[in-house]
Amino acid sequence: MTDLARLDLNLLRVFDAVARERHVTRAAQRLNLSQPAVSNALARLRTTLQDELFLRRPGGVEPTALALSLMQPVAEVLDRLRDALAVHAPFEPASATRVFPIGLSEYAEAVLAPPLLARMAAEAPGCLLAIRHADRTNAMALLEQDAVQLAVGMLPEPPALYTRLRLLPEIFLTLMRADHSLAEGPMTPERFAAWPHLLHSPNGSREGALDEPMRQAGHPRRLGAVVAHLSAVPGILKRTDMVMALTARLAMQLAEAHGLALRSCPVAIPHTRLSLIFPRRLEADQGHAWLRRLLLAVAREATEGCDRIKALQQGLVLAADD
Numbered sequence: 225m226t227d228l229a230r231l232d233l234n235l236l237r238v239f240d241a242v243a244r245e246r247h248v249t250r251a252a253q254r255l256n257l258s259q260p261a262v263s264n265a266l267a268r269l270r271t272t273l274q275d276e277l278f279l280r281r282p283g284g285v286e287p288t289a290l291a292l293s294l295m296q297p298v299a300e301v302l303d304r305l306r307d308a309l310a311v312h313a314p315f316e317p318a319s320a321t322r323v324f325p326i327g328l329s330e331y332a333e334a335v336l337a338p339p340l341l342a343r344m345a346a347e348a349p350g351c352l353l354a355i356r357h358a359d360r361t362n363a364m365a366l367l368e369q370d371a372v373q374l375a376v377g378m379l380p381e382p383p384a385l386y387t388r389l390r391l392l393p394e395i396f397l398t399l400m401r402a403d404h405s406l407a408e409g410p411m412t413p414e415r416f417a418a419w420p421h422l423l424h425s426p427n428g429s430r431e432g433a434l435d436e437p438m439r440q441a442g443h444p445r446r447l448g449a450v451v452a453h454l455s456a457v458p459g460i461l462k463r464t465d466m467v468m469a470l471t472a473r474l475a476m477q478l479a480e481a482h483g484l485a486l487r488s489c490p491v492a493i494p495h496t497r498l499s500l501i502f503p504r505r506l507e508a509d510q511g512h513a514w515l516r517r518l519l520l521a522v523a524r525e526a527t528e529g530c531d532r533i534k535a536l537q538q539g540l541v542l543a544a545d546d
Contacts, residue, residue, distance in 0.1 A: 231272060236298050238265040239277070243295045247284040303370050304505075315510035317348035322511050324351060327358025327366050329377030330426055330454055332498055335392070335473050336376065339522040347518075361427050367503060373512060374502035376519070378433075382501045389516075391498040391523040396434070396489040397475040399457070400467040407485035413443040416490045420448025422460055422468040428452065434469045437491040458482035469493075473526065498523070 241251035242262070252262040270277055278285035287295065315322075328337065333355060344351060358366055363375040364382060382388055398416070400406055406419060416438075423432050430450055438445045448466040451457065458478055461468060469489050470478070479486040500519060506512045 232268070235265050235269045235272070236302060238262055239269060239291075239294070240298050240302055242266065242278055242285065243287060243291065243298070245284075246286070248278075300370075313510065315514055317351070317514060319350065320348055320511065321350040322348075322352075323354055324511070324515050325354045325356065325372050326515075327356050327363055327372035327375035327377075329359050329498075330357065330424070331378075331471055331474055332376040333357075334454065334477070335526060336519065336522055339525065340518060343518050343522060348514075357426060359426060361429075363501065367501065373506060374500060374516070374519075376498055376500050378497065379499045379501055385504055386501050387504050387507065389500040389520065391500055391520070392473075392527055393497050394471045394473075396469045396493050397472045398467055398469050398487040398489050399461055399475050399478060399484050400487070401462045401464075402483055402485045404465065404467070404485060406467055407487065411487050411490050413438065413441040413490045416467070417443035417445050420464075420466045421445045422457065422464075422466040423447055423450045424452075424454055424457065424468070424470070425450050426452050432469075433493050434489075434491070437493055441491050454478075458484065 237255065238251065238257075241254045242248060245251045245254060248262055248266070249259050252259045255262065266277065273290065275290045276288050277291045278287055337353075337355065341353060344353060356366065356372055358372065358375040359377050360379055363377060363379050366372045367375055367382075367386065376391065379388075398406075398411070400419075404419075406415060409415070421434075423430065425432065428450065430447060434445065448464065449460065451460065454474070457468060457470075458481070460466060461484055462482065475486060478484060500516065502512070502516070
């Protein structure tokens with residue numbers, strides 16, 4: 225590598241834009257520069273690094289071996305610099321135009337996104353919330369790649385470089401069609417296990433939070449189907465004998481919207497609490513701190529706003545059977 229003292233930071237910005245776009249004109253548009261300005265910057269960078277960096281190809285450019293090796297380090301350096309500058313930048317929600325990329329599990333999105341977006345529209349109408357799916361299988365990878373700035377879901381304990389805030393405590397309820405045999409009578413593990421179960425699993429796993437508690441109760445459950453999207457759940461339950469254990473807030477929403485029967489779950493399911501995880505380097509970022517406060521507020525309102533769930537959380541689960 226040539227002496228770093230000769231390397232202009234602006235040249236790295238041009239390199240990053242061309243590497244991402246694989247096209248000089250699009251890179252210029254991304255940087256709000258003219259195409260000749262980007263070409264001149266690339267020429268200077270080629271001289272400094274003594275490498276062609278990008279070779280012309282039909283429809284764009286192709287990075288050389290050196291350019292490929294530099295793409296990730298350069299992107300990381302620029303991202304860290306932007307984050308460092310953002311920490312000290314004032315954040316005024318009413319006039320801000322920031323994009324917040326976040327990761328939410330499907331459940332967290334269904335419960336938290338509507339009130340969160342309503343609050344954002346009122347407080348920061350120029351900001352954009354860009355939501356990606358995140359769960360225990362990919363949340364840490366998304367955070368480490370800076371693809372999202374925070375993740376919310378039922379997530380494992382993160383590494384030391386991350387902060388974890390616990391949000392909504394949860395219980396599980398059971399959904400089924402209104403005329404299902406399990407909609408009446410005692411809700412026991414034995415009766416519960418006698419029917420095929422519907423499992424919601426965006427990543428295709430056939431193991432859910434309910435399986436180990438049911439095995440420990442001596443009544444392992446039998447899966448009838450695994451679905452990737454919650455939108456399919458009501459139609460399946462209304463047309464089959466399948467039953468489904470689901471977090472209480474979401475189960476109550478689906479029961480009310482689709483006329484499904486709602487019962488208690490006959491076994492306790494531990495470790496069911498939404499967590500918010502984010503990199504510690506963003507703790508002092510004023511915009512990020514504002515978004516975190518907003519998320520904590522809507523989570524607190526979701527907890528305080530449902531008397532029935534509060535009663536169930538206090539141990540009155542069997543009240544759902546009455």
